[in-house]
Amino acid sequence: xxxxxxxxxxxxxVIMMKYVKVFLIFLAVVFAVMxxxxxxxxxxxxxxxxxxxxxxxxxxxxxxxxxxxxxxxxEVPTPEPKTxxxxxxxxxxxxxxxxHTLTIYGKDSEFNYTVVINTYKVAHGGNRTPTxxxxxxxxxxxxxxxxxxxxxxxxxxxxGGNLFxxxxxxxxxxxxxxxxxxxxxxxxxxxxxxxxxLRMVTEAAxxxxxxxxxxxxxxxxxxxxxxxxxxxVPAIKVRGYDPTDVEAIGGNR
Numbered sequence: 001x002x003x004x005x006x007x008x009x010x011x012x013x014v015i016m017m018k019y020v021k022v023f024l025i026f027l028a029v030v031f032a033v034m035x036x037x038x039x040x041x042x043x044x045x046x047x048x049x050x051x052x053x054x055x056x057x058x059x060x061x062x063x064x065x066x067x068x069x070x071x072x073x074x075e076v077p078t079p080e081p082k083t084x085x086x087x088x089x090x091x092x093x094x095x096x097x098x099x100h101t102l103t104i105y106g107k108d109s110e111f112n113y114t115v116v117i118n119t120y121k122v123a124h125g126g127n128r129t130p131t132x133x134x135x136x137x138x139x140x141x142x143x144x145x146x147x148x149x150x151x152x153x154x155x156x157x158x159x160g161g162n163l164f165x166x167x168x169x170x171x172x173x174x175x176x177x178x179x180x181x182x183x184x185x186x187x188x189x190x191x192x193x194x195x196x197x198l199r200m201v202t203e204a205a206x207x208x209x210x211x212x213x214x215x216x217x218x219x220x221x222x223x224x225x226x227x228x229x230x231x232x233v234p235a236i237k238v239r240g241y242d243p244t245d246v247e248a249i250g251g252n253r
Contacts, residue, residue, distance in 0.1 A: 084111045091117065091212050093165075095198060097124055097131070098224035100190045102200060104207070120204040121230045123182075124220075126192035131220045134158045136165075138214030143173040150179065153202055153245075154209035158218050163196045165218070167205040168242050175202075175248035176240040183242065189233050201233055203244035 084107070092105040092113035102122045105113040137157040144155035144164060151173050152166035168189065169182040180188075187193035189200060198220075208216075234243045241249045 082109075082111070086111075088213060089216050091216060093136075093208065093212065093216065093218040094226075094228075095122060095124070095218070095220040096224045096226060096228050097126075097129065097220065097222050099228055099230070100124065101228040101230045102198065102204065103226075103228050104204075118204070118207075119228055119230045120200050121190045121233055122204075123187075123189045123191050123193050123199040125194040125196040128196040129163075129194070129198070129220065130159060130196070131222055134218045134220070136208070136212055136214060136216040136218060137161070140209055145173070150182075152199070152205075154205040156205075156209050156212070158198070159196075163198075165198045165200070165205060165208050167202040167245075168199065175242070175245055178236070178240055178242055180236065183236065184233050201244040202242040202248075203246075206245075 090106060094103045094105060095101065096103075100122055101119055103119045104117040106115040106117045108114045135158070139157055139161070141155040143151055143153060144166060145151050150169040150171070152164070152169055153175065155164040155166040157164050169179045171177040171179060182188060182193070182199070193199075237243050238249055243249070
């Protein structure tokens with residue numbers, strides 16, 4: 001083989017090797033790019049230390065969860081107990097002249113005079129008995145003697161010092177000497193037969209005398225606006241005694 005031929009072959013081989021070297025370098029670059037950019041498809045997990053799995057709670061879980069504040073209990077004020085604005089006067093007296101009745105009212109839970117304690121038949125003086133709201137006096141008499149005669153038990157003044165709430169009439173200061181005609185007779189309790197006083201059975205007069213202190217109100221009205229009614233006075237069973245005067249009649253049956 002001639003030197004020219006060998007020389008040409010070497011030149012071609014060198015040229016070929018040059019291209020192979022370039023090609024290998026290209027392959028290496030491509031392989032490196034693919035290794036870096038297209039390595040693992042799985043994203044690397046961040047290194048988290050000491051973080052627990054979130055609790056499946058719609059209130060507390062998640063990055064935007066706001067902790068629920070602890071409610072502060074509301075103090076409910078204790079209502080003040082109701083007090084009686086006028087404890088010294090537990091009763092209110094109400095007279096209807098048209099029905100000849102006296103009603104004793106007590107207080108309800110709101111301290112208003114609406115509770116009926118009892119209703120009694122009374123005698124009054126017609127036009128001589130005034131109407132209005134009066135105040136009972138503290139100047140009371142266990143027995144009162146009237147200028148024109150007769151006596152009465154448990155006399156409590158309600159107007160002017162000369163008009164009283166009192167018991168039936170007696171011939172003297174003696175509970176055994178009742179005047180029947182002024183008890184259940186033609187001038188008895190339930191008629192217009194007084195000089196302006198309010199006459200009633202001893203039981204009623206005694207209750208007012210003992211339980212309705214000075215300052216107790218007594219209201220007297222014409223007619224029968226509330227429609228109050230009362231039974232007639234009980235019949236005399238022991239001669240000379242008011243049958244409601246149980247204290248006096250106790251040993252005289």
